[in-house]
Amino acid sequence: MTASQTRTAISPTRREDYPEWYQQVLKAADLAENSPVRGCMIIKPWGYGIWELLQRQLDDRIKATGHVNAYFPLFIPLSFLEKEATHVEGFAKECAVVTHHRLEERGGKLIPTGELEEPLIVRPTSETIIGHSFSKWVESYRDLPLLINQWANVVRWEMRPRVFLRTTEFLWQEGHTVHASEKEALEETHKMLEVYRDFMENVLALPVIVGEKSAGERFPGAVSTFTCEAMMQDYKALQAGTSHYLGQNFAKASEIRFTDEQGQLQYGYTTSWGCTTRLIGGIIMTHGDDDGLRLPPRVAPQQVVILPVIPKPESAQAVLAYCEQIKKHLEQSHAFGLPVRVHIDQRDLRGGEKNWEWIKKGVPVRIEVGPRDVDNGAAMVSRRDKLHKDKESVAVAAIGPKVSQVLEEIQQTLYREASAYRNAHIREDIETLEELRAFFGGSSEGQEAEGGFVLAKWCGEPGSESLLDDLKVTIRCLPLKQRNTTGRCIFTGKPATTDVILAKSY
């Protein structure tokens, strides 16, 4: 080990080099890695385990609000994209194009043959192909609302990929709904935004600011886009999920029409909303520390790891039997309404090495068990949200309820810490463009920028925010929670009509 590694398990630290710290946590926690296909990632079992837990809990909420899952094709005919010009303009330009359907061997090489009459696009999002189905499924007002969700992989060619945050292929859910009125469709858009907020805050322990996107940041083709914005520890915003009200735009492009109660043919009002594997990046960057990942217990593939400590071979049997007994106790206990997930790490490795591996992987609770614990009928419990050397001896008889309680506490701690961090880095007192530029690092060289979110006043004039383009600062959202702002716009000096959150972002 180098000197740096003895201080923290991850090197560099967050302060030293945040992007590199992120890469090192991915590696140390064995979450995911780059693949030989440029821009695509391999999600390793520990990372995919997080995704499965996240997916199931979000899926439950999507179903509880009346939606059902379905599955649409991976491929979209090129002509479908030509129908929705705005959408393509903003979206579909960087995508994977399938042009052939056969390989032939010629001199040891495989050559693409069987050229398609019409190229196919690997879906970057499914509005157009789902719209085509909806146009056939919807006939009457009795068919509405149509509330569909899909879990799928999508592809958007990325020039600067980063695992989880921005990859050519990623996994997501995309909800697509049709309603009989603008009012209902807007209600749906807000309902799903609230489902996302609740899920992010209560399951992922990610505090988010919910709000509307400005025109410049809207989903291509949408009437309005709503977003959940989280702050990472480098003060950048992560757009964690979006919910779009599409008006009749896509319904007109796809001919989604219904006969209303008066017998009139009307275009439907549609919405779409999505969350992706990027959320895992958000978990890492919000909760991780200089020793690696810290997982919210609700999405930890293992919530508890039991580490047998066997100083002499003759104590092995007794210690392992005792570990099994603790495991059973815990599996009969519950946290968040589900049985506790427990793993005994019996690998033949040094205790310290094992312990640090699980710290880096972010497992919420570690339980060490040695011969003395067997004699005492107890075990040493450590928490990932406390100092690693803090250990509490817990009697086996009490270990189930104790661990359940600790898991719920850790979930709350992570949320509380993330909220405090974010709140401490939202500035509400910046009133001039000059101050703003200085805050975001646009001042004279050598001076370190403070960074964070700025809650500022805006006049709403499209494009006026482009004054910060050189700093890569954008309007993240117009928060739903407004202060009834008066005064002057920070960009134009005109009368302000709304609050906005300004930040750099992923």
Place this chain on the structure above:
Amino acid sequence: MTASQTRTAISPTRREDYPEWYQQVLKAADLAENSPVRGCMIIKPWGYGIWELLQRQLDDRIKATGHVNAYFPLFIPLSFLEKEATHVEGFAKECAVVTHHRLEERGGKLIPTGELEEPLIVRPTSETIIGHSFSKWVESYRDLPLLINQWANVVRWEMRPRVFLRTTEFLWQEGHTVHASEKEALEETHKMLEVYRDFMENVLALPVIVGEKSAGERFPGAVSTFTCEAMMQDYKALQAGTSHYLGQNFAKASEIRFTDEQGQLQYGYTTSWGCTTRLIGGIIMTHGDDDGLRLPPRVAPQQVVILPVIPKPESAQAVLAYCEQIKKHLEQSHAFGLPVRVHIDQRDLRGGEKNWEWIKKGVPVRIEVGPRDVDNGAAMVSRRDKLHKDKESVAVAAIGPKVSQVLEEIQQTLYREASAYRNAHIREDIETLEELRAFFGGSSEGQEAEGGFVLAKWCGEPGSESLLDDLKVTIRCLPLKQRNTTGRCIFTGKPATTDVILAKSY
């Protein structure tokens, strides 16, 4: 309704035209449909609901046997396929090839641009790309066994697609494992075959014959392939799942090597195994009748539908409140260890129409509730495995346990009926090639073939079964359960060494 439809809900019947009956069940049960992309299907909510239940129960079994899920890229570099010649020869020729990564607009048309240096293949199966990862993940015997599973979409260009049975894109799970010895890898191959058998028989109520594939039917590149073969109601076999022992073939192509306990570098022994959305086709074709789908309760998205019967508007409130009460009772009851899944169909449709819709969708239990039932504190229960007019009045106080019991009975009935049907159509007494040809429809015109499975004697000579190629009859498997066959091979007349199952197939 036509005269034919008053006799059965599905027209044509299975006897009249089995392939068309299948298409009509897909439609009547609203399971899936063809998409505008040739060969790709759209899985509608009722069909996808079956997939979700199937997936969760199979996934639980895959995890219970020590496997973990991960996710690998959708795309495979062309050069990866060139490494495994046998595999490509048998597999990867009909596939989707991505050659460009951008679209540009020219005169209102979108044109593929940004040609890739190396084309990418949309995965037809992931052996090669997963093998590449495994070669980096595996270093020492301590890393073995490596037990990974993936749920994903795959693409194999299909010239004659049929929804669920054979589609260009389909959903599946693919297990990929690496072991230190041939013995362990073979054990794994058989373990997963048994997981499949248990899952198919006990969850899907599909009786299957497990056995080994003959050389001609092996997975390309495998040393041995094992299969679960089910009989559909047209007597054709459906290959429902396969488990492959790959020896060191893929390990050598992908350089998967490990240092053994003696410090020697060895190639690993690998396996792979998969089940697909084709299983839904198997459920339809095994359990469906002339009135539509019949769903095994374990995979029914709704196990019970409650149908309010409201002759006069003034009784609506009382009937609906009573339906809600029954729903609550049922949701607190369990079947197969899970809460009963119940839906109240409140749509404003005629009662008969609703009732028939649910019959066609295959919901196991229907409960009709009218004003008289409210007065009597009872409800009329009908089962999809009995005559539609058979209704039993059940007291509300007893309805929970009653429905739980009925669901378990229906699950058993479907399995028992399918087993009886299959067993009645396996012939063990066919001893000559002439009889065999006649049985499979190769005899003089006008005479109807009997059809079914034939358990015959075989000498094991590769290619000898090609005598039935014109009838599209193949060796489905060499059943694991052998009769210690002696006598003559039905093809060559040479001494027989094994039993085989012969059949036409999907």
